[in-house]
Amino acid sequence: xxxxxxxxxxxxxxxxxxxxxxxxxxxxxxxxxxxxxxxxxxxxxxxxxxxxxxxxxxxxxxxxxxxxxxxxxxxxxxxxxxxxxxxxxxxxxxxxxxxxxxxxxxxxxxxxxxxxxxxxxxxxxxxxxxxxxx
Amino acid sequence: xxxxxxxxxxxxxxxxxxxxxxxxxxxxxxxxxxxxxxxxxxxxxxxxxxxxxxxxxxxxxxxxxxxxxxxxxxxxxxxxxxxxxxxxxxxxxxxxxxxxxxxxxxxxxxxxxxxxxxxxxxxxxxxxxxxxxxxxxxxxxxxxxxxxxxxxxxxxxxxxxxxxxxxxxxxxxxxxxxxxxxxxxxxxxxxxxxxxxxxxxxxxxxxxxxxxxxxxxxxxxxxxxxxxxxxxxxxxxxxxxxxxxxxxxxxxxxxxxxxxxxxxxxxxxxxxxxxxxxxxxxxxxxxxxxxxxxxxxxxxxxxxxxxxxxxxxxxxxxxxxxxxxxxxxxxxxxxxxxxxxxxxxxxxxxxxxxxxxxxxxxxxxxxxxxxxxxxxxxxxxxxxxxxxxxxxxxxxxxxxxxxxxxxxxxxxxxxxxxxxxxxxxxxxxxxxxxxxxxxxxxxxxxxxxxxxxxxxxxxxxxxxxxxxxxxxxxxxxxxxxxxxxxxxxxxxxxxx
Numbered sequence: 001x002x003x004x005x006x007x008x009x010x011x012x013x014x015x016x017x018x019x020x021x022x023x024x025x026x027x028x029x030x031x032x033x034x035x036x037x038x039x040x041x042x043x044x045x046x047x048x049x050x051x052x053x054x055x056x057x058x059x060x061x062x063x064x065x066x067x068x069x070x071x072x073x074x075x076x077x078x079x080x081x082x083x084x085x086x087x088x089x090x091x092x093x094x095x096x097x098x099x100x101x102x103x104x105x106x107x108x109x110x111x112x113x114x115x116x117x118x119x120x121x122x123x124x125x126x127x128x129x130x131x132x133x134x
Numbered sequence: 135x136x137x138x139x140x141x142x143x144x145x146x147x148x149x150x151x152x153x154x155x156x157x158x159x160x161x162x163x164x165x166x167x168x169x170x171x172x173x174x175x176x177x178x179x180x181x182x183x184x185x186x187x188x189x190x191x192x193x194x195x196x197x198x199x200x201x202x203x204x205x206x207x208x209x210x211x212x213x214x215x216x217x218x219x220x221x222x223x224x225x226x227x228x229x230x231x232x233x234x235x236x237x238x239x240x241x242x243x244x245x246x247x248x249x250x251x252x253x254x255x256x257x258x259x260x261x262x263x264x265x266x267x268x269x270x271x272x273x274x275x276x277x278x279x280x281x282x283x284x285x286x287x288x289x290x291x292x293x294x295x296x297x298x299x300x301x302x303x304x305x306x307x308x309x310x311x312x313x314x315x316x317x318x319x320x321x322x323x324x325x326x327x328x329x330x331x332x333x334x335x336x337x338x339x340x341x342x343x344x345x346x347x348x349x350x351x352x353x354x355x356x357x358x359x360x361x362x363x364x365x366x367x368x369x370x371x372x373x374x375x376x377x378x379x380x381x382x383x384x385x386x387x388x389x390x391x392x393x394x395x396x397x398x399x400x401x402x403x404x405x406x407x408x409x410x411x412x413x414x415x416x417x418x419x420x421x422x423x424x425x426x427x428x429x430x431x432x433x434x435x436x437x438x439x440x441x442x443x444x445x446x447x448x449x450x451x452x453x454x455x456x457x458x459x460x461x462x463x464x465x466x467x468x469x470x471x472x473x474x475x476x477x478x479x480x481x482x483x484x485x486x487x488x489x490x491x492x493x494x495x496x497x498x499x500x501x502x503x504x505x506x507x508x509x510x511x512x513x514x515x516x517x518x519x520x521x522x523x524x525x526x527x528x529x530x531x532x533x534x535x536x537x538x539x540x541x542x543x544x545x546x547x548x549x550x551x552x553x554x555x556x557x558x559x560x561x562x563x564x565x566x567x568x569x570x571x572x573x574x575x576x577x578x579x580x581x582x583x584x585x586x587x588x589x590x591x592x593x594x595x596x597x598x599x600x601x602x603x604x605x606x607x608x609x610x611x612x613x614x615x616x617x618x619x620x621x622x623x624x625x626x627x628x629x630x
Binding site for chain 1: 139142143154155156157158159160163173174175176177199200220
């Protein structure tokens with residue numbers, strides 16, 4: 001059988017998951033993993049998951065926004081950020097927090113492949129590149 | 135030094151704003167052999183420069199459904215799987231300008247001669263659309279190579295593309311280097327692009343150019359044999375961009391691509407690694423376009439566009455004299471003529487080992503100086519007749535006097551066309567010696583003495599400081615009066 005593309009896997013899974021009742025969901029996920037394992041495509045799982053998020057967002061679901069920060073955000077900061085993001089993107093968002101100490105300070109906010117970079121580490125990297133160039 | 139660092143730091147800190155930067159990002163899925171496959175980067179353009187988090191840079195070449203194929207330019211070994219990649223929104227470009235003259239740089243425009251940073255004021259994109267029809271004019275000014283056989287029989291004009299083709303060790307590079315050396319006072323800025331060459335050879339070439347004081351008008355772009363194929367692929371385009379800058383300034387530039395066979399190999403490697411389908415000899419389908427778009431950028435611009443020019447001397451190395459292989463036929467069809475060098479001639483002692491019969495210049499004759507044109511017409515005819523007769527005379531011994539005389543003169547002409555490496559000649563000297571042989575002044579000189587005769591005669595021209603020599607050199611014409619003076623000089627030299 002010809003191997004399907006990542007997008008095709010994601011579309012097929014989403015279609016099946018939508019049609020099935022709640023208690024069947026785990027079974028469907030299991031089946032996808034079995035199919036992938038049989039086709040030796042298990043390494044695609046993270047990319048299929050990312051594609052699924054994209055598909056859900058395309059179909060009106062919440063947009064997943066990855067927020068990487070050096071320190072864990074407080075609950076107040078969190079709601080403030082979510083409110084601002086929802087306003088800026090004009091849609092419902094789902095924030096995924098990643099704690100990354102090496103950023104030193106500031107945040108990196110990523111929506112799809114657009115990145116807003118406000119981390120201190122990036123600024124240092126820019127300064128280093130600038131100094132090396134002059 | 136520390137002072138400047140503090141200054142830059144201060145400047146940076148002062149201009150520090152809380153404004154965040156935005157970028158398009160992706161992640162490396164896999165990397166190997168100088169090619170990275172990247173996921174994300176959805177808005178990246180073809181040929182866009184991308185940067186890796188590890189500091190490496192690359193060019194996006196393949197834009198596929200869910201991945202981007204990136205050719206890594208430097209730091210192919212430090213890129214890791216999963217690494218972040220950012221699009222820059224800019225196409226690949228190189229520094230250009232006068233600051234590059236006298237330097238040896240890599241295809242990214244970074245100095246590799248240890249003479250410090252290059253303070254270039256401008257950058258040009260490496261891939262550029264060639265000048266259009268409206269901006270061009272026909273080739274009309276010569277590029278004097280200083281090599282008699284070429285200047286007389288296969289003249290090259292400014293803005294022309296003349297291929298130098300031959301087997302290994304036939305003197306292809308030597309012709310290009312002699313041409314560069316001879317541009318010392320002509321105002322032509324030379325760019326020598328070495329593709330996949332040994333670094334030792336380049337060191338030798340730089341030393342040779344420095345010895346003749348030719349580095350003052352030369353830029354060397356080097357992608358050595360140990361550099362990744364991506365740099366070899368980029369090198370001619372980078373060199374061309376540097377030349378285009380001088381052309382855009384209304385100056386004349388000359389680019390030597392040494393050699394395009396290795397460039398084709400490098401592109402074949404990159405293409406196969408990018409999984410593009412192989413065609414004839416495993417080259418990708420766009421191998422013709424690879425060279426045609428490069429050589430099309432050579433041009434002579436008209437007055438309204440500054441009047442600058444970019445001459446291209448591509449070099450192709452054939453295998454066992456096979457001119458009908460894929461890449462040689464491609465480049466022959468693109469260029470405005472070819473200089474064919476043959477190993478047989480080389481070992482017979484004919485150096486430069488030029489095949490006068492097969493070598494042509496399709497547009498250069500209109501750029502030839504009048505004085506040279508006058509002697510070259512007769513020379514070409516003499517040589518053609520000589521070749522015909524020489525082949526014929528091998529069978530029979532009883533020849534009539536006229537044929538014998540023709541053969542003897544042909545032998546002397548062939549002998550006179552020999553010229554050593556690094557001995558470029560002035561136009562007037564070339565005209566004088568070629569005039570002598572075509573008018574029969576050398577008929578009574580023994581064939582083996584022709585070169586000695588030439589040496590002494592040119593020496594007498596140089597030391598004699600005759601006004602007519604300078605006049606020919608400056609005006610490029612051989613008027614009847616000057617011809618008379620040349621005749622007298624030849625007769626008096628003969629008597630002495």
